[in-house]
Amino acid sequence: MQTRDDDTLTVGMAQMAPVWLDRARTLAKVVEQVHAAGDAGCQLVAFGEGVLPGYPFWIEHTNGARFNSPLQKEMHAHYLRNAVQIEAGHLEPLCGAARRHHLAVMLGCIERPLDRGGHSLYASCVYIDPQGEIRSVHRKLMPTYEERLTWSPGDGHGLRVHRLGAFTVGGLNCWENWMPLARAALYGQGEDLHVALWPGGVHNTKDITRFAALEGRSYVISVSGLMRKKDFPRETPHYETLQTNCPDVLATGGSAIAAPDGTWVVEPVEAEERLIVATLDYERVRQERQNFDPAGHYSRPDVVRLMVNRQRQGTVDFTE
Template sequence: MKVKVCLVQESPVFFDKEKTLQKLERLCEKYAKEGNQLIVFPESFIPGYPRGFSFGAKIGSRTPEGRDLYEEYYQNSFDLDSEDLTRLEKLCHQLNIYLVCGVTERMKQHGSLYCSMIYISPKGLLGVHRKIKPTGIERLVWAEASGDSLVTFDTKIGKLGGLICWENYMPLARMAMYSQGVEIYIAPTADARESWVDTMRHIAIEGRCFVLACNQYFTKSMYPHRLQKDMEEVEEDFCKGGTVIFSPLGELIAGPLYGEAGALSMEIDLNLITKSKLDFDPIGHYARDDIFEFKVKGQPPIKKE
């Protein structure tokens, strides 16, 4: 089976959910017209990855200004129990596309935020993956999810799953994805380093799956002027992108895209996954179940569309 995929390397309208949703809608319409069936956006595309912000926090103290900034970020974050989701479900239905988008997600029942990846089909929401381990200072603004967040989906365009940014450096989290037979492994990120591309190649080879790694292109001047005053030590071109696609044999088949906004769009052939398992299969003839036992607490079974 062949599937046409599109990875969108763009910037949000930072801290403005409504304008970012409008931009996402325009981009989806554009790339759907080009025949793309699966469209992927970067980590926390809605309402933006808060690179460079401290939220006024130091060990032992927090500032009122930092709390104000967090509240603004919270108010502009994605709400699954609101029109935010309905709007994207309608978009996917109208365009007949699958959408995977990184969002900062808020929950009405409490004040915590999650770094999430939402999966939407033409029929509606498939599910949500929430980051199980935010990295470094991300832990200040994003809560940790549990095993029930390690979701995978068996769809008409293949088995979808993946992890966000540095979750992909967690060997057991990757194995949780492989164990569900993921064919299209999606890795939204904000990491623009060359070493990230090396990691994506390794995952493709290790998991015998297509790896779609989507990053943003973002410069300091894209932040609202009022927020730039605390960014003096941040270089202008601080997230150069690096969106990339690898085959199940670790072959670079698109990208990396650096230094500009844009998209990688191409047709992938899922039959190559079976061919790649002739000599290596992490959950088949290389699994060695007689030696190893793998268990994930709370991971849901793969969900059929």
């Protein structure tokens, strides 16, 4: 029988800057944050969108839409070299850290998957369970604006939720948190702890965090990254051009947590690189579902229903 002692979950938001576009060194920082979260008693730690190895800030500031630009090709090739290929074991150190501390990890990474040929990039949300096993990889359904010049559209395969203590956890990347049907796909699976991954900025988190919490009657964790011009490694291609063209701060954080009634558990935190820890009480989910449950008593499946294709998309089917 479940007791009230089972109702709490301690979560961490690792608001951090990557060692920009350097997979190895950024992964080391991510693993350090997992160790810190474990030492702080966290049962879940989340990271911002694309933090491993970093968000493609160069596009906006270097005429990214210019066709056949040598600069854009060189930056994209560098991004490919430093992207995450899960099949190659790139996340094994992170899985090991999760296993050691027996905590779950929600990571935003730039994935270069072999099942799509290994040469295209996807903004992926990876869920690692407390046993250190990768349980889902959700590829962002629709890259936003200039992101489409480097990222590819994902599919519905990763629209899944995971049991963690009393909670059912799901997540989406950045602006797909504004997609009503993507949210509904998670609500319909019993999600009551939603993790929204962002590259950084209170302009992203201040409204949608509380709105999604009210709509889903769930806790919503909005975890953001940081990015400063000083975080560009000197080995970055076109370093001097980037230093000249980019502002000093490209992403300001803004990580926050809203409760199921839309009130703040943690108000948006800006400009600090740190682990933000909070303890969530599942009883608040039960209380707020009394008057609204979007997939339960306040739904009309006889009138409106959602169909979700969770097949992993590919270009070739082989029959041996």
